[in-house]
Amino acid sequence: MGGANRGSRAWVWLAAAIALLLGGAWLMSRGEHMPAPKEVEVTMPRTMSAADWRRLSQRKRPPAFVAVPPANEDPSPEPAPSQVSDPLLLAMPGAVKSAAIVVEANALRHSPVGEMLLDCFVGTAQDNELSRLRGKTGLNVLEDLDRVAVADETYLLSGRFADTNWAELFPGMQAQTPSPNTRLWKSQEGGTSALVWKNQIVVAGRNESEITAAADRLEGRAPAIQPVIAEKESYGEVYGVVNSAIVARLFESERPDLEARLKTITDQVKLHVDASHDVGIVADANGNDPAGALDLAKTMGGALALGRVAAQAKGKDDLAAFLDHANVRPSGSGSFRVELALPLDYLQAQLKDCPGRKTNRTGASSSR
Amino acid sequence: MTVLSIAVDLWRQAFARKWFVVLGAAVTLFLVGIALTLRLDVVDGALAGLRLFGRPTTVRITAVDVALRPIFKAGAIIIFYPFTLFLITLCAEFAPSLLAPGRIEHMLSLPVRRWELVLGTYLGVVGLSALFSLYGAGGLCLILGAKTGVFTLRPVFAAFLGTISFAAVYSAMVAAAVFARSATSSAGVGLALYFAGVLAGYRTSLASMISPGLPRHAFEAVTGLLPRISALGNVASEIAGGQAVSATHVAGLLAGFLAFAGAVLAGAVWGFERKDF
Numbered sequence: 112m113g114g115a116n117r118g119s120r121a122w123v124w125l126a127a128a129i130a131l132l133l134g135g136a137w138l139m140s141r142g143e144h145m146p147a148p149k150e151v152e153v154t155m156p157r158t159m160s161a162a163d164w165r166r167l168s169q170r171k172r173p174p175a176f177v178a179v180p181p182a183n184e185d186p187s188p189e190p191a192p193s194q195v196s197d198p199l200l201l202a203m204p205g206a207v208k209s210a211a212i213v214v215e216a217n218a219l220r221h222s223p224v225g226e227m228l229l230d231c232f233v234g235t236a237q238d239n240e241l242s243r244l245r246g247k248t249g250l251n252v253l254e255d256l257d258r259v260a261v262a263d264e265t266y267l268l269s270g271r272f273a274d275t276n277w278a279e280l281f282p283g284m285q286a287q288t289p290s291p292n293t294r295l296w297k298s299q300e301g302g303t304s305a306l307v308w309k310n311q312i313v314v315a316g317r318n319e320s321e322i323t324a325a326a327d328r329l330e331g332r333a334p335a336i337q338p339v340i341a342e343k344e345s346y347g348e349v350y351g352v353v354n355s356a357i358v359a360r361l362f363e364s365e366r367p368d369l370e371a372r373l374k375t376i377t378d379q380v381k382l383h384v385d386a387s388h389d390v391g392i393v394a395d396a397n398g399n400d401p402a403g404a405l406d407l408a409k410t411m412g413g414a415l416a417l418g419r420v421a422a423q424a425k426g427k428d429d430l431a432a433f434l435d436h437a438n439v440r441p442s443g444s445g446s447f448r449v450e451l452a453l454p455l456d457y458l459q460a461q462l463k464d465c466p467g468r469k470t471n472r473t474g475a476s477s478s479r
Numbered sequence: 480m481t482v483l484s485i486a487v488d489l490w491r492q493a494f495a496r497k498w499f500v501v502l503g504a505a506v507t508l509f510l511v512g513i514a515l516t517l518r519l520d521v522v523d524g525a526l527a528g529l530r531l532f533g534r535p536t537t538v539r540i541t542a543v544d545v546a547l548r549p550i551f552k553a554g555a556i557i558i559f560y561p562f563t564l565f566l567i568t569l570c571a572e573f574a575p576s577l578l579a580p581g582r583i584e585h586m587l588s589l590p591v592r593r594w595e596l597v598l599g600t601y602l603g604v605v606g607l608s609a610l611f612s613l614y615g616a617g618g619l620c621l622i623l624g625a626k627t628g629v630f631t632l633r634p635v636f637a638a639f640l641g642t643i644s645f646a647a648v649y650s651a652m653v654a655a656a657v658f659a660r661s662a663t664s665s666a667g668v669g670l671a672l673y674f675a676g677v678l679a680g681y682r683t684s685l686a687s688m689i690s691p692g693l694p695r696h697a698f699e700a701v702t703g704l705l706p707r708i709s710a711l712g713n714v715a716s717e718i719a720g721g722q723a724v725s726a727t728h729v730a731g732l733l734a735g736f737l738a739f740a741g742a743v744l745a746g747a748v749w750g751f752e753r754k755d756f
Contacts, residue, residue: 121752124594128745135738136704142731143680143707145714145724412540413523419542420524438541439525450539 153436153452155391156347156383163346170197197342198312199269202325203262205336212351212382213260213340217270219348220253222386223455229253231465249274260351262339265316265325272310281305293326347393349384355396369410376403377446390453401445408447412439415449429457481591485599486606489573493607498569506611510618519543519626526627543627548720554619555637555719558612559712563645566611567673570604570649571666574656594748601653601744608645612638637719640711643736647706648673650740654747657754673708680709706739707732 159167203211219225232238245251250272257270277286277296284296284305296305297319305315306322314325327333340351358380359373377398385391398404419434436452493499520528526546529536538546577583577600586596616638624630648669655661655668678685682702689695711732717724 121749124745124749124752128742128749131738131742131745132704135706135735135742137735138731138738139707139735140703142728142733142735143710144683145710145728145732408540409520409522409525409527412525412527416525416542417523434542435545438539440539 153389153391153454154385154387155450155452156350156385156393157448159343159346167197167342167345170199172196172198197345198308198329199258199260199267200338200340200342200345202267202308202312202314202329203260203338203340204265204321204324205339207263207339207352208354209263209357210351210353211260211262211339212349212353213258213345215348216256216259217254219386222348223388224386224390224458227455227458227462231462248276248279250276250280263321264318265314265321267325268313268315269311272307272313275310277307289326290330292330295322295326344381344383347383348386349382351382353380353382354378355380355398358394358396366414369407369414372403372407372410376400376407389455390458392451392453394449394451395446396449397446399445401443404445404447405441405443408439408441411447411449415439429460433457481595482599482602485591485596486603489600489603490607492576493573493603499607502565502569502611503614506615506618510615510622513619514622517622517626519623521627524629543629544631544721547623547627547629547631550623551619551631551634551637552716552720554616554634555641555715556712558616558638558641559644559715562612562615563608563641563648564670564673566608566645567648567652567669568666570607571652571669572662573604574600574653575660575662575665578656578660593751597653597657597744597748597751601650604649605642605646608649609639609642612641631721633721634719637715640715640718640733643733644676644706644708644711647708647736647740647743648676650743650747654743654750657747657750672705675702676706676708677712678702678709679705680707680712682707704739706736711736 199213220229232241241252255270255272255275256268258268260267260269277294281296284298287295287297289295292309294307296307298304303315303317304319304322305313306326307313308326308329312329314322316322324333328336344350355377356374359370362370362373373396377396379397381395381397383393396404396407415434415437419431419437422428422430422434433451433453436454437450439447439449441447516532518530518533519526520530521543522540524543525540526538526543527540529538577586577596587593613635616634620631620634651672652665652669656665659665679702682699685702686695686699689698714724714729714732
């Protein structure tokens with residue numbers, strides 16, 4: 112009898128086993144295709160990549176004019192390798208007081224961030240202004256402009272300016288032709304001047320001597336100097352050097368202690384930004400006090416960590432995720448590197464309500 | 480209550496064996512080693528320096544919890560894979576010894592139901608696994624928390640998932656012991672299910688490599704029933720590493736693992752009920 116009871120109970124267990132096995136298979140099939148966490152693709156611009164070297168070599172040109180050697184020396188038919196340079200970097204001065212920054216405008220415009228920013232301008236007053244400028248002067252800022260640089264108070268532009276009507280672009284300015292390759296536009300009241308070199312480089316600013324010096328460097332008339340941004344530093348979509356006092360001002364209100372130490376311990380900050388996908392920012396602070404720099408690096412790392420905690424506490428998860436990638440690398444020789452990443456998703460969220468996007472959305476919904 | 484007494488009895492037996500003492504001592508030594516040799520320099524919540532055995536190691540100065548993520552991830556993977564494999568071989572003998580001639584007759588003469596015997600043995604071993612993995616993960620969290628000021632339970636949760644994974648494997652080991660009464664076959668079935676479960680976690684991508692038709696359908700049908708061990712392992716590693724995971728998917732996987740373990744145990748009880756001793 113007990114055996115019969117056990118036998119019937121056994122079949123209940125078997126039925127339960129089959130039901131559970133099938134139920135388990137169904138449950139696991141619901142859970143196995145977990146959406147993969149979205150990877151942030153940040154390329155940190157730490158050094159020249161192969162693409163950067165390629166870009167640089169395509170830009171290198173011999174100087175337009177090489178000084179004639181004395182009669183007792185053989186004339187050299189080809190310029191020496193050191194004379195072949197990137198004209199925009201060559202036009203820059205050897206040192207700056209505040210900052211020298213180059214923005215790869217064309218690369219940035221065609222990057223995901225650039226497309227996103229461009230969306231913000233479509234249909235806005237600025238967009239209309241650009242269209243008017245193009246119609247009037249022939250200059251398509253979004254396509255013709257290759258790089259925009261600033262060295263203290265002098266602005267340098269490079270690009271394809273063959274179709275630009277300079278007289279329309281510089282109204283009220285008088286043109287001079289100091290050399291066959293250059294045209295100098297000067298305002299009559301002595302304000303801004305602009306120099307156009309071979310329809311490839313424009314140097315503009317209020318200090319005419321700086322502009323003339325840039326022309327001399329481009330034409331090979333001035334002695335060769337190491338430009339403030341070396342060619343090997345021309346990587347990323349934005350690069351340059353900034354005086355540490357300028358960087359320190361960023362901390363003026365929040366962390367005055369950090370501001371003071373940054374000013375005393377470091378001389379300058381080299382900046383590189385990669386915007387090929389998510390935005391990677393690398394800042395190298397250089398100084399000559401190894402112990403102080405290490406201490407400052409620790410403080411900066413702490414400040415970034417505290418900022419992240421504060422963002423988490425305020426529910427700003429996007430900002431906290433952005434600071435997840437922030438780090439400081441001390442070198443031990445008086446310099447340190449700060450790395451930051453700006454995920455595209457974060458930028459997208461910040462720009463979702465910009466004027467151009469709103470207009471586009473309204474336009475799209477009304478057309479629907 | 481009877482189930483609990485059987486589980487406690489099993490624990491008594493386990494701690495009488497030197498291997499479990501060795502395992503406990505190894506985990507403790509690892510934790511003490513970490514506590515004594517690792518020096519962390521934390522500035523305002525950022526890990527600014529690290530010394531292991533007194534030797535300074537260059538680190539990227541970053542938020543402590545971000546810096547500790549790889550360590551917690553590695554811990555979760557160790558618990559999920561090598562530690563589970565070790566437990567499979569270590570615990571293979573428990574269920575067959577329960578059914579050993581002489582002992583089983585004695586047990587059945589007591590007022591204990593057969594399903595209680597199976598469940599008590601099973602829960603005893605799964606409890607041991609939970610004890611060691613939670614001890615390791617919890618100890619690591621406490622030590623690193625005390626050194627950095629950042630406490631997190633994520634690695635403990637990852638260790639809990641490791642225990643669930645072992646629970647599914649061990650259910651098959653108990654069933655194998657009921658049908659074959661051998662520690663070798665119990666360990667063999669456990670290892671086979673473990674590796675099959677690792678493959679089952681990648682069944683979708685593996686199925687695409689199998690020629691369409693009957694072979695692929697057969698592969699999908701068989702692996703569809705198995706616990707997705709590697710899928711749960713990836714979840715455990717992501718949780719320990721501070722990544723966000725879908726709670727619905729994790730709940731589905733966990734419920735599936737528990738249902739699988741329940742199904743195999745029910746099968747074991749079915750086999751046990753049909754046996755005459």
